[in-house]
Amino acid sequence: MFEDLRAAILAGGIPIGSRLPSEEKLARSYGVSRPIIREAMRSLQTLGLTRSRSGSGSFVISDSPPPDLAYGAVTARDLIEARPHVEIPAAGWAALRRSEAQLARLMALCDRMEQEVASLTWVGLDSDFHALIAEAAQNALFARIVVESREALQKQSELVNLMADRRMASNIEHRRIAEAIGSGSEAAAQEAMRAHLDRVAAAVTGITARNRKNG
Structure with a gap:
């Protein structure tokens, strides 16, 4: 469904200035839930293809996505460059400084993420996971950076x-x-976080490359 809408916008099938159907109509048309439609609509906005107008719906604003992704004032490049300098050392400090209660909460978050089926709920748990690691590192600056980058x-x-x-x-x-x-193990925690961030960065780079190809 998301790829259908994205492809139609990029191909000019849904022209710039057009208003997309309502969440309810799209949900009926594709036979999916409204939360899935909502996720797709937000992702189209993140790709720079649409914009939501309060009370009016979502409108196509571009059929040529920008080469660089942006999440508000923060770009994809910003996150790729900054996260390793914060979250890798934070994971190492968390291994050395975390409390038993914090570890229990971290493992419980893993359990919940593995069982969660709702995408938006999972995204919230993902953000809780990374924020908790920064908290467990017992470094106020790391924790503040992660919290302020949460959106x-x-x-x-x-x-x-x-x-x-x-x-x-x-x-x-x-x-x-x-x-x-x-x-x-400080080293093991840092390496596990480094591997995770490397794979996220690779996925984002792939999405950006697709944007540039279609732009």
């Missing part, structure tokens, strides 16, 4: 899961990070 991280997570189908892989990677933190 951009959620938009990126939602887009990557929709366009690169990474939820299952992310669940595995999150479990490895949590287990490494639980082991108390």
Whole structure:
């Protein structure tokens, strides 16, 4: 459904200025739930193809997506460049400083993500997972950066899961990070987080490349 709408916009089948059908109509047309439609509509906005107008619906604003993804004031490049400098050391410190209660919460988040079927709920849990690691690192600056980046991280997570189908892989990677933190090994926790961020960056780079090809 998302790819149908995206392809139609890029091909000019839904011209610039057109208003997309309502969530209710799209849900009926594609036989899917409204939360799935909502996710797709948000991702079209993140790709720079549509814009939502309060009370009026979503309108096509471009049939040539920008070469660089942006999540509000934060770009995909910003996140790719900054996250390793914050979240890799934070994972290492969390392995050394986390409390038993924090570890239990981290493992519980892994359980919930693996069982969750609703995409938007999963995205929220994903953001909780990364925020908890920064909290467990007991570094106020790391925690503040992650919290203040939360909205951009959620938009990126939602887009990557929709366009690169990474939820299952992310669940595995999150479990490895949590287990490494639980082991108390700074090096293992850092390596697990590095591997996760590398794979997310690769997925985002792939999406960006598709944007440039279609632009």
